[in-house]
Amino acid sequence: MTSKAISFVVLALAIVAFLAIRAFVPGNGDARIADVKVPELSSDAQTGRALFEENCVACHGESAAGTEAGPPLVHAVYAPEHHSDQAFQLAVARGVTAHHWSFGNMAPVEGLSQTEVDKIAVYVRALQRANGIM
Missing domain, CATH: 1.20.5 (Single alpha-helices involved in coiled-coils or other helix-helix interfaces)
Structure with a gap:
């Protein structure tokens, strides 16, 4: 050779x-996913979307596509078999030490009930399914 x-x-x-x-x-x-498909949303997912937009969109972006401040939740890293819905509860209640991304730590999110976080998870899971993450 x-x-x-x-x-x-x-x-x-x-x-x-x-x-x-x-x-x-x-x-x-990898912070942004282009063209996140938003499916028709159930009533709970619509409520979750409103809560997401009030509490999460600044870091996780429109349709959970990520921003320069936080990762996309419509990503295989957050698939249910890797991060259960309980992981959303813990992240909101306790915050998260950075481990998948280099955005830094996530602070706890004050003022959300477990039921509200469940609805946010329903919204995120609907987005994930519509984008091939199951």
Whole structure:
């Protein structure tokens, strides 16, 4: 193999490695999801949407697509098998130490009842299902 061919193979492997890392290690570059599909919402999901817009949208963005201040919730990281609905309750009540993203820690959210957080979770889960996250 010529040195030119070896250089090409090394470059190709470096690109593949970079893309693999980006696919499995979320970071701020993954903060927004383009064109989140918003499905027809149940009554509980509509209530959850209103609560989300009052309490969560500043960081998690419109339709939970993320912002520069916080991660998207319409993302495989927050799929139900990885973060249960109870994780939403705990995040709101206690805050979250940064562990998936580099946005920093999430502070607790004051003034939301467990029932209200449940409705926010219903809204987020509806968005996730509509966008292929189950």
